Amino acid sequence: MLNISLCGLTADEIFDFIRPLGFKAVHALSISNSIYKKKTSDISKISKIPSKLREELCNHSKSGIYPPAESKVSGDNSIKYLFRNEAGLEFETVYLPDGKRNTVCVSTQSGCRMGCSFCVTGRYGFHGNITSGDIINQIIGIPQAEKITHVVFMGMGEPMDNLDNVLKACSIITAEWGLSISPRNVTVSTVGIIPGVIQFLEKSDCNLTLSLYSPVIETINIMKNFRAKRKRRLSLAYVMVKDQNDTDYHLEKLKSILNSSAIRVNLLPYHSVPNDQIYSSSAERMQYFKHNLIVSGISASIRKSRGTDISAACGLLATGLK
Ligand code: SF4
Numbered sequence: 001m002l003n004i005s006l007c008g009l010t011a012d013e014i015f016d017f018i019r020p021l022g023f024k025a026v027h028a029l030s031i032s033n034s035i036y037k038k039k040t041s042d043i044s045k046i047s048k049i050p051s052k053l054r055e056e057l058c059n060h061s062k063s064g065i066y067p068p069a070e071s072k073v074s075g076d077n078s079i080k081y082l083f084r085n086e087a088g089l090e091f092e093t094v095y096l097p098d099g100k101r102n103t104v105c106v107s108t109q110s111g112c113r114m115g116c117s118f119c120v121t122g123r124y125g126f127h128g129n130i131t132s133g134d135i136i137n138q139i140i141g142i143p144q145a146e147k148i149t150h151v152v153f154m155g156m157g158e159p160m161d162n163l164d165n166v167l168k169a170c171s172i173i174t175a176e177w178g179l180s181i182s183p184r185n186v187t188v189s190t191v192g193i194i195p196g197v198i199q200f201l202e203k204s205d206c207n208l209t210l211s212l213y214s215p216v217i218e219t220i221n222i223m224k225n226f227r228a229k230r231k232r233r234l235s236l237a238y239v240m241v242k243d244q245n246d247t248d249y250h251l252e253k254l255k256s257i258l259n260s261s262a263i264r265v266n267l268l269p270y271h272s273v274p275n276d277q278i279y280s281s282s283a284e285r286m287q288y289f290k291h292n293l294i295v296s297g298i299s300a301s302i303r304k305s306r307g308t309d310i311s312a313a314c315g316l317l318a319t320g321l322k
Contacts, residue, residue, distance in 0.1 A: 005064030006035050006043075006057075007140070008133020010168065011177040017061070023053050031057070032177045039140045041065035064133045065141050068093070078307040080317075081142055083107075089128045091156050092317040093138040095148075096306055103150040106138040107317065108166055109157025114191055116211075118239050120273050120311075121156045124318035129162040135169035139179065151181060153188040154209075154237075156317045160196025170204045183207070189237060192219035201226040207233040209266070217257050224261045235264040237303070239315065240281035240289065242270075251289055255296045265293055265300040271308060271315050 004017060015028035030048040034040040041063045046054060068081035081093045089110035096103040113126035139148055151173055153159045159166040166188065172178040173186055183205040190197060191211050197219055200208060210219055223234045240246050258265065267289055270280035286302050293300035
């Protein structure tokens, strides 16, 4: 047996780990229940397994559940956490309480190599992929873990650029032996890496949102086709930048691409950073886009910004907690 992190393993992988010692699938399920449902960070406290197995786990594995290194609370009650994994990679997580709906926004990479011009994470650069365990730990390793109802993959990184770990994390989040969160309550956001989008739509039932700076037809067409095959929510997150993608030309293009699709549009304000030469569209312009999309039969809403005072809003994560 190797010294292995249990958080981030599927129930089958846990069974593969303990089977050589003569233990059964039911024991693997007890372990996954303790890690994912009870959030047991101390392996010696894993329940419903033989003491011999507990001893083996203590000697040869760790829970893989670790606390955030730092945190910052926003005036709107959202909380940003900084995690640092064993490899020293840093990444941020945001907890967004909203009545009965409590969302955690997780990172999939430390930094990002996509370099989208509207995003501070892109400017932070790419520092490395994080593991499926690191992704799951952002949900079960924060103090509000028990309250979480929704998970969004909209933190640092492009999920399709770390797809194996993202798909594995999605299966752990939604599995009965895992966190048991409905795939309807899990949303992965992408800037539209096409091979990754296709693989994700084939292998996962979770929702997908496309973060857009300008209308791109190819990815939207792929989403339209998959929409017909599976019951899931597909959406566009359209970051609105003054005079750059909020003209009538862009509006008409959005309308023509989305015509007769069930894809929902979330309009987001651009969050400026110091020394920025680009600015968010005005509230009036965003309302104008929303109104025109709706009267064209396209479902649209303006997403409220949260955590801007602690740089926790979309596109602002860049380990600013340090
Ligand atoms: S928007 Fe997403 S993909 Fe683009 S740089 Fe930021 S984190 Fe990366």
